[in-house]
Amino acid sequence: MNAHVLLVGLLVLAGLSGCSREAAPAAAAAPAEKRYPMTGEVVSADPARKVLIVQHNEVKGLMPAMTMEFAVSEADVAAFKPGQRIRAEMIPSDQGNWRLEHIWPDDKAAEAAVANQAAALRQDTMIRGGKAYREVGEAIPDFALYDQEGRVVTSGRFRGKQVMLNFIFTRCPVATMCPASTAKMVSLQRLAKAAGIPNLELVSISLDPTYDTPAVLKEYAATHGIDTANFSLLTGPEGAIKDLLTQFGIIAEFDGNLLKHTLSTLLIDENGRIRHRADGSAWEPRDFLEKMRK
Numbered sequence: 001m002n003a004h005v006l007l008v009g010l011l012v013l014a015g016l017s018g019c020s021r022e023a024a025p026a027a028a029a030a031p032a033e034k035r036y037p038m039t040g041e042v043v044s045a046d047p048a049r050k051v052l053i054v055q056h057n058e059v060k061g062l063m064p065a066m067t068m069e070f071a072v073s074e075a076d077v078a079a080f081k082p083g084q085r086i087r088a089e090m091i092p093s094d095q096g097n098w099r100l101e102h103i104w105p106d107d108k109a110a111e112a113a114v115a116n117q118a119a120a121l122r123q124d125t126m127i128r129g130g131k132a133y134r135e136v137g138e139a140i141p142d143f144a145l146y147d148q149e150g151r152v153v154t155s156g157r158f159r160g161k162q163v164m165l166n167f168i169f170t171r172c173p174v175a176t177m178c179p180a181s182t183a184k185m186v187s188l189q190r191l192a193k194a195a196g197i198p199n200l201e202l203v204s205i206s207l208d209p210t211y212d213t214p215a216v217l218k219e220y221a222a223t224h225g226i227d228t229a230n231f232s233l234l235t236g237p238e239g240a241i242k243d244l245l246t247q248f249g250i251i252a253e254f255d256g257n258l259l260k261h262t263l264s265t266l267l268i269d270e271n272g273r274i275r276h277r278a279d280g281s282a283w284e285p286r287d288f289l290e291k292m293r294k
């Protein structure tokens with residue numbers, strides 16, 4: 001723990017705050033661990049034992065199609081229902097308790113829509129080159145990501161709404177960084193409701209999309225008091241997230257197990273233009289509330 005605090009301290013000196021991933025069940029702890037991509041259909045879920053029974057397709061180089069039991073996280077056992085198609089990574093175990101991680105809804109049409117928009121975003125970022133960063137007054141880039149229910153959400157859905165936007169990741173253990181940011185967003189959501197601000201949406205995009213699957217985001221929303229009626233947690237392809245970070249001027253990079261990142265909070269107007277931006281963690285919900293149209 002001392003090493004962690006020291007490391008964070010050094011990163012603050014370097015102008016970036018660090019969020020270690022060591023608190024999480026990191027795959028890095030067992031580098032030799034084999035992972036096999038699989039697809040299948042959920043047969044049943046047992047929340048008490050944290051087990052999903054899945055009828056899976058053939059896993060190339062490992063086993064033919066069959067129905068078997070997998071240990072999964074609490075978030076995953078809560079999110080996936082019988083009959084749902086999934087894709088995931090299958091992790092064998094000598095003890096027989098095989099695991100599934102990185103479980104996503106398996107929907108080819110949704111994947112294609114998200115991939116197409118990610119390709120367009122890639123091209124847009126490249127064409128803009130050194131001018132990729134979107135200033136206050138400029139429009140936000142178009143995107144298509146998944147929300148905490150695994151539904152595809154496009155930027156077009158937010159036209160006609162005021163949007164509070166930030167970037168976080170669920171495993172961030174540094175209280176003053178992502179957890180504080182989320183707490184302020186929740187506080188703003190409540191203040192805005194009480195003030196009768198119309199058509200407000202809040203959006204947090206994950207900086208760590210490989211770990212932050214829709215199910216993980218759904219659990220995060222539940223444990224952080226987020227009312228998902230107008231607060232979406234988004235994740236998606238790593239490439240799309242990287243391009244969004246570039247265009248929104250946020251630095252986030254893994255240095256081994258450490259995710260170093262900056263924080264920015266934005267208010268976007270009904271026409272999709274950036275109205276206000278606060279860099280760092282010292283923003284106040286009331287400042288943003290005052291800038292919202294009533």
Ligand SMILES: [Cu+2]
Binds near residue numbers: 018019178179
């Ligand atoms: Cu963080």
